[in-house]
Amino acid sequence: MSQCLEKKFNHYLDLTASEKELLERLEKEKVYYRSGALIRKAGSPVNDLYVIYEGWAFVSKNLDKNIRSVFDIKMSADFVGMAELSFGESLYDLYALTDVTICPFPKHGLNNLFQQSERLARLFHGVLSREQALLYERIASLGRRTALEKVAHFILEISLRLSLMEDDHSSIFRFPVSQTLMADLLGLSSVHVNRSMNELKRHGYIRYNREQLEILDNERLLQLADFDRRFLQSPHVDWHEKN
């Protein structure tokens, strides 16, 4: 049995038995992909939403002249496919960044879920809301931050998102994002990402070596990146107890 959704939601709320059952009814089997695999190609028909069970993936698209733009990194417990909900087809490519296992579930199942449980609906919207806020922060990065700040901000975003889902998250963690990928995500060249990473190292912000990243001075990094501290508070996804 595959309890992706349950894993995700239970992290925020103590689910009741009946809620768990609702979630279980929704799920299909888990699917496993090898690092580098194309999970879903832009243009293919979409009937399912995905939840990442374990591992990392990313959403991207190739613009004109084969320039790649990367929109988002998806990891443990993230939803994938919200942007495509109202389109018949997938808009973007989805690649496995590491080995990854995901759970598809039918998108129309959501409606059912919302009918049955207001609490889950609220939670779902809370999660979406945080995701959108994080997107806004990335927009701020892309538009108005220097290369160094972009990279710093991105590292902090990843660390934050990991800490939300993994109870044992520490300042040293696996960071499987290649500099080329970071470049396409932050709107930089990979060469410049490299120089920025090295500058972060040199100034003692981080230690970094083959997929291992350690944040040495979180406070100073937060300041450098102008990271919005309101994201550090744990989310109240359960955003209104009202009837």
Add this chain to the structure above:
Amino acid sequence: MSQCLEKKFNHYLDLTASEKELLERLEKEKVYYRSGALIRKAGSPVNDLYVIYEGWAFVSKNLDKNIRSVFDIKMSADFVGMAELSFGESLYDLYALTDVTICPFPKHGLNNLFQQSERLARLFHGVLSREQALLYERIASLGRRTALEKVAHFILEISLRLSLMEDDHSSIFRFPVSQTLMADLLGLSSVHVNRSMNELKRHGYIRYNREQLEILDNERLLQLADFDRRFLQSPHVDWHEKN
């Protein structure tokens, strides 16, 4: 009586009488703001979501060193405040770009709505989904397009969004976005936005003068901006009839 939500939803669906009633029960009174007014300041407590009834607004925030980043332009029938749903306070500033009238409604009212009408819930998510997809496109712009392409893409996005809500939308329309605002939205300097706009004029893509904009050659502009044509199809917000 103020029927913002009704106006919005009815545009996509033929609402039944009972659906209309549900929506009306949700609404409060309309509120009017003068061009330039600060509608909601970052940090203020949030209990309401807004729908724009008429006019334009924008969402922004000031980073370190007082650099402004503009996240989104909101116009007729757009939702404002989704990103803040799970935060107790407003994260960003909201300014009136033109004279604008908005309808607030209590955010917890949404849940109620979803319980009552699956169809409205589906519609709501469909709308959100389109919004997120458009955000992704802006991310692509910010990251990987040249100044000229950014500006072109933005113009097309606005035109598209207008055409979705206004039945009489034509290739010539009011465009109340100052070049400084465009700069903060696209991650450019206002000087460079100016040069880009003029280049678009010079090459016969657009005509543009004091808040009036005319798209002279839509096809060529689409091509220049590498605009994703899938957005041009009218949305199937009613994305699944299945129960």
Add this chain to the structure above:
DNA sequence: CGTTCGGTTGAGCTTTGTCAAACCGCGTGG
């Protein structure tokens, strides 16, 4: 009328990109 706000223009400068080469660790197949 004077002030303010947005648009326009030019000159010089900075950040970041491009190109190209070298390097490094790792897995593969001979």
Add this chain to the structure above:
DNA sequence: CCACGCGGTTTGACAAAGCTCAACCGAACG
């Protein structure tokens, strides 16, 4: 076990896109 190739990182030299500063203009508005 070695040679090879591949993907990712590193470095340097140079080029370019876009920024800053500063001045000016015109329209709107009180």
